[in-house]
Amino acid sequence: MGGETLMRQILDYGSRADPYPLYAELRRTPVSRQEDGTYAVSTYHELLALLHDPRLTSTHADQEAAGGGQFPPSFIGMDPPEHDRVRALAMRQFGPPHSPYRIQDMRGELETTVRELIDAFPEGGEVDLVDAFAYPFPVTVVCRLLGVPHEDEPRFRTWADKLVAAIDPRPGEDPAVRLQEGAATRRELALYINDLIENGAGRSDGGMLFRLAADHDAEGGPLSRLELVVTAVLLLIAGHETTVNLITNGMLTLLRRPDLWERLRREPEIAPRLVEELLRFEAPVQIIPRRGALTDIEIGGVTIPEGAVVALVLASGNRDPKRFTDPDRFDPDRPDIEHLGFGSGIHSCFGAPLARLEAQFALTELVRRLDNVRLLADPPPYRGSAVLRGPRHLPVAVDRILV
Ligand code: HEM
Numbered sequence: 001m002g003g004e005t006l007m008r009q010i011l012d013y014g015s016r017a018d019p020y021p022l023y024a025e026l027r028r029t030p031v032s033r034q035e036d037g038t039y040a041v042s043t044y045h046e047l048l049a050l051l052h053d054p055r056l057t058s059t060h061a062d063q064e065a066a067g068g069g070q071f072p073p074s075f076i077g078m079d080p081p082e083h084d085r086v087r088a089l090a091m092r093q094f095g096p097p098h099s100p101y102r103i104q105d106m107r108g109e110l111e112t113t114v115r116e117l118i119d120a121f122p123e124g125g126e127v128d129l130v131d132a133f134a135y136p137f138p139v140t141v142v143c144r145l146l147g148v149p150h151e152d153e154p155r156f157r158t159w160a161d162k163l164v165a166a167i168d169p170r171p172g173e174d175p176a177v178r179l180q181e182g183a184a185t186r187r188e189l190a191l192y193i194n195d196l197i198e199n200g201a202g203r204s205d206g207g208m209l210f211r212l213a214a215d216h217d218a219e220g221g222p223l224s225r226l227e228l229v230v231t232a233v234l235l236l237i238a239g240h241e242t243t244v245n246l247i248t249n250g251m252l253t254l255l256r257r258p259d260l261w262e263r264l265r266r267e268p269e270i271a272p273r274l275v276e277e278l279l280r281f282e283a284p285v286q287i288i289p290r291r292g293a294l295t296d297i298e299i300g301g302v303t304i305p306e307g308a309v310v311a312l313v314l315a316s317g318n319r320d321p322k323r324f325t326d327p328d329r330f331d332p333d334r335p336d337i338e339h340l341g342f343g344s345g346i347h348s349c350f351g352a353p354l355a356r357l358e359a360q361f362a363l364t365e366l367v368r369r370l371d372n373v374r375l376l377a378d379p380p381p382y383r384g385s386a387v388l389r390g391p392r393h394l395p396v397a398v399d400r401i402l403v
Contacts, residue, residue, distance in 0.1 A: 007032070007040050007311070011386045017379035019286070019386070020328065023316035030300035038309040039293075039302070042316040044323035044340070046300045051344040056291040056310060058083070058347060071186065072226060074234035076347060083346065085220045090231055092218055093211045095353060102208075103353045106144065110358060113140050114365045121401050126376065129251050129394040130244065133366070138243035141358060142236050147207010148196065159189045163233075164241050168384045189236075190229045197228065208235075239351045241383075245284035245390030246355065247362045250275070252394060253282060253330055254367065255375045260332070264367045271360040274332040278359070279318075279341030281330045286315035286389045288343065314340040315389075372399040 009015055010022045023042060026032065030043035041047055050056055057079050075086040092098040117137060121127045139160045143153050166182025197213050209232055215222045223231060254261040264270060289311050297304045304310060317340045319327040324336060342349035349355065373396050380391040 007034050010313075013382075013384060016382035016386065016389060019315070019389070020319060023313065023319060026313065026316055027320060031302040031304065033302070034311075038311055039304045040311045040313055041300070042313045042320075043300065044317040044320035047312055047314065047317040047340055048344055049299065050291070050297075050310065050312060051340070051347075053297065054080075055294050055297050057294050058291060071190070071230050071233075074230045076234060076238065080346065086223065086227060086231065087346075087350065089215065089218055089221045089223050090212065090235075090350065092215060092221075093208045094350070103357060106141070106354070107357070107361075109144050110141065110361050113137060113144075114361050118365060118369050118401060121370075121398065123401060124399060126395060126397050129366070129396055130248055130391060131393065133362070134244045134247040134251075134394070137247065137362060138240050138358060139236070141243075141354070142239050145207070145354070146209045146232055146235065148209075152192075152196075155192070159185055159192070160236055160240055163189070163237055167237070167241070167388070186233060189233055193229045193232050194225065197225065235351070238349075239355070241385075241388045241390075242284045243355050243358055245282075245388060246275070246278060246359045248391050248394050249282035249284065250278050250359060250363045251366060251396075252375070252378075252380065252391060253278060254363070255373065255396070256378070257330065260330075261367055261373075264364065268364045268368070270332055271364045272356070273337060274363065275356055275359045276337045276339070277330060277332045277334065280324070280337065280339030281318070283315040283318050283339065283341040284388065284390060285341070285343070286313065287387045288312040288314060289387055314343065369402045370396075370398050371402055373397070 006022055006026050010019050010026070015022055026040065026042040030041065030046045032040050032042070034040060041050055058077055059073065059079055075083050075090070078086065094102055114137065117133050121132055127133075136157065139157050140153065142148075142160075143150075143156050148156050162185040163182060166178050166185060193209065197209055200210060209228070212223055212228055212231070213225075222228075254264065260274070264274060291310045291312060293304045293306055293308045293310060295306050317323070321327050325334070342352045342355075376395040376397055377393075380394050383390055383392045
C-alpha cells in the first residue's frame with residue numbers, strides 16, 4: 001500500500017487503538033508524499049535530522065491552537081531568533097541555570113495532589129483513571145506553577161477542559177465550530193491571565209506568571225504582556241493533554257503487563273526508566289503535524305520541495321528497528337532507552353523535567369495504592385486525536401484503596 005493511503009488510515013479513528021502496524025508499513029518509504037502534497041517522515045534518523053534542520057520552519061505550527069490568528073504565535077510556533085529570545089526568558093523562571101530548583105521544589109505539591117486525587121477514588125468500586133486522576137492532575141500542577149490562586153482552580157480547569165476539547169477532533173463534527181469554541185475560550189483565558197498579572201498573582205508564592213512579568217533584569221526582557229499571556233496559554237495546553245496521555249498510556253501498559261506492575265510496586269526506583277521507555281513505546285505526541293520547508297530539502301532519497309508541509313511521525317521513529325532492538329517490546333531494562341517523545345532540537349519539550357516527574361509520581365503511587373486492579377475495557381475508548389493520542393477513558397475495577 002502507498003504511503004499516501006497509509007497516512008490517511010493512520011489518521012482514521014478506527015486505527016487509534018493500535019496504529020503501530022501502519023507505522024511499520026509507512027517506514028518502508030521513510031519520506032512519503034501524501035495526496036494533499038504534504039510529506040510524512042517516519043524513520044528515526046531522518047526524523048532526528050529534520051528536527052535539527054533550520055530549513056524547516058515552525059511558524060505555522062500552532063495556527064490551530066492560536067485560535068485563528070487572533071493572537072500572535074507562542075514560541076512553539078516561532079523560529080529563531082524570536083523563538084530563542086522568548087524561550088530563554090520563559091526558561092529563566094522554570095529551569096537551570098537561573099531556576100535550577102524550580103521543578104524539584106514542586107515535589108511536595110505533586111505528592112499532595114496525587115495523594116488527594118487517589119484518596120477521593122470510590123472505595124471498592126469502579127473508577128475511570130482518566131477522569132478521576134490523569135485529567136485533573138496536570139492542570140492542577142500547571143495552576144501551581146503559574147501561580148493561579150487556589151480558589152480560581154475550578155474556573156481554570158473549565159477553561160483547560162474546553163481548550164483540550166477544542167483540539168480533539170470528534171467524528172462527524174464541523175471543525176470550524178470546534179475551532180471557534182477554542183478561540184472563544186482562549187480569549188476568556190487570556191483576559192483572566194491578564195487580570196491575574198495586573199493584580200500581582202502569585203506574588204507571595206513565587207508563581208511563574210508574576211516572576212516573568214517582573215523579570216526586568218533579563219537581557220531582551222521582560223516579556224510583553226501579550227507575549228506573557230500567550231506563553232501562559234501555551235504552557236497550559238502543551239502541558240495538559242500530553243501528560244494525561246503519558247500517565248494513561250502508562251497505566252494501560254502496566255495493566256497489560258502484571259509482571260511490570262508488580263515490579264514497579266516492589267522497586268519504585270525503576271520509575272524513571274519505565275517512564276522513559278513509555279515515552280518511546282507510546283509517545284503522547286505521536287506526530288508533529290506541521291513544519292514547513294523553507295527551501296528544497298533532500299532527505300531519505302526524496303526532495304521535499306520548498307513550501308511543502310512536513311509531518312514528523314515521532315511515534316513511528318520510536319519504533320524504528322534500524323534504531324531500536326526489538327522495538328515493539330516494552331522493556332524498561334533496554335540498554336538503549338532513548339526516544340523522540342519530547343521532540344529534539346531547539347523546540348524540544350520545554351516542560352520535559354516536569355512531565356517526567358509528574359508521570360513518575362503518578363504511576364508509582366497508583367501502583368502502590370490500588371489493590372487488585374482489573375482493566376474493564378481493552379482496548380479502552382480513545383480520544384479523537386491521532387496527534388495527541390491516548391485513551392479518553394480508562395475504566396478499572398479496584399478492590400481496595402490502600403493508604
Ligand atoms: C508527557 C508530557 C509531554 C510530552 C510528550 C511533550 C512533548 C512535546 C514535544 C514533542 C514538543 C516538540 C514540539 C515541536 O517540536 O514542535 C514539545 C514542546 C513543548 N512542550 Fe512539551 N510535552 C509534554 C509535557 C509538557 C509540559 C508539562 C509542559 C509545560 C509545563 C510542556 C511545554 C512545552 C512547550 C512550551 C513546548 C515548546 C517548546 C519550544 O517550541 O521551544 N510540555 N513538547
